[in-house]
Amino acid sequence: MVRNLESLIDRLWRAQSRDDLQTLSVELRDYYEIAHIVYHWVNSDGEQYGVGTYPMTWVEHYLENDYLRIDPVIQGCYQRFHPVDWKRLDWSSKAARSFMKEAINFGLGNQGFSIPIRGPQGQFALFTLNDTATDMEWVSFTERNLRDLILIAHFFNQKALEFEPNAQPDAARALSPREVDAMTYLALGYSRAQVADTLDISEHTLRAYIESARFKLGAMNTTHAVARATSLGLIVV
């Protein structure tokens, strides 16, 4: 069933548990019509957990064999912060090649794309998409959706951070005074040029405030962000 991406993001925003993230990973996978989506958290102590659509048998096999050590996706993305197509990783070792063959036997596709995420205090996560496709199809898919995928990856991570004990989600999401101003004028129907003019900043700086507010509000676009800020009572119009 094809769902609207915005409604999925809305439900992601309201997610209460890792189980909700699990459900949403399945629906997102279906929305994008690919084989798998996985969100994989690794903290600085090496603790890990994941949600996603990989077959349970593969996940168990992976954990039993401690594949974190040899998985080229982990090796190649850990400590990085740019998205990586799996073709760019180093699969030359014998261990990596046999790992790859096993993964495919367990039901993974031949293409992968991983978005590394850096959170506060050395927290690290990977948001991975996997599918069976040609190189051309895969590059076309990832290029077309990259902006959204990067955002969604980070929204998953925001939620995962929120579910940590000792999390302080409110502080991270409070809008700054300038962000409140920007969102308020947008909610009043001002154009970006008018808002920038009113706040005496350039449109490009306005865009940075909007980006920052949008991320705090877990929104895919500006309209969405304005609606959420209004419904949360963060701005009054």
Next chain:
Amino acid sequence: MIRFLYADQLDAFPTLRDAMFRDRADQFKRRLGWDVSVDTDGFERDDYDDLNPLYVIWETPDGGHGGSMRFLPSTGRTMVNDHFAHLADTQISSPAIWECTRFCLAADAPPNVSALLMLAGSELMTRFRVTHFVGVFDARMVRIYQRIGASPEVLGSVGDGRDQISVGLWSFTEPALLRLQKRAGVSLEMSRYWAMRAFGDSDKTEWAA
């Protein structure tokens, strides 16, 4: 040529690495008199160099360091959020905004190097859907950025005259990119090629081939 190297990749280029940290000491400590620490090797390093940042480095034809800058994602720890949030009036955190700091030019760098670095930075923006860089810079850098047509928009400043420190934002419009190209003396194809060498193109074999 431009190299894009994470900190943990620098060791494969020891000469370039050491020259970069020495040139940083030369620029920030000796020439600008910033309160930065220089170790016994003569390297200027700070806490953020330990977070595995991404460096964009101009390597001179003889393998030396011509200039460099340092990137970190604003969703993790950044200098701006740790120390200058009061200037920016906000915690700047977004996957679409990366922090750019330690913009450094070797003392003998030709005048096109600053534009080369910025042009390389714009490749990161295009490839990784980054809309803005946020950075900390001083009054002298404002003039350098102006000269290459890549002025940041200042969000807030502290201090006066040459001691003024500002937090600002960069983003590049098409005309700005054309100006940068002209100043850098290389084509967009060239800067795209450097980024491709570092981050890949799309016609490699399948991972499971």
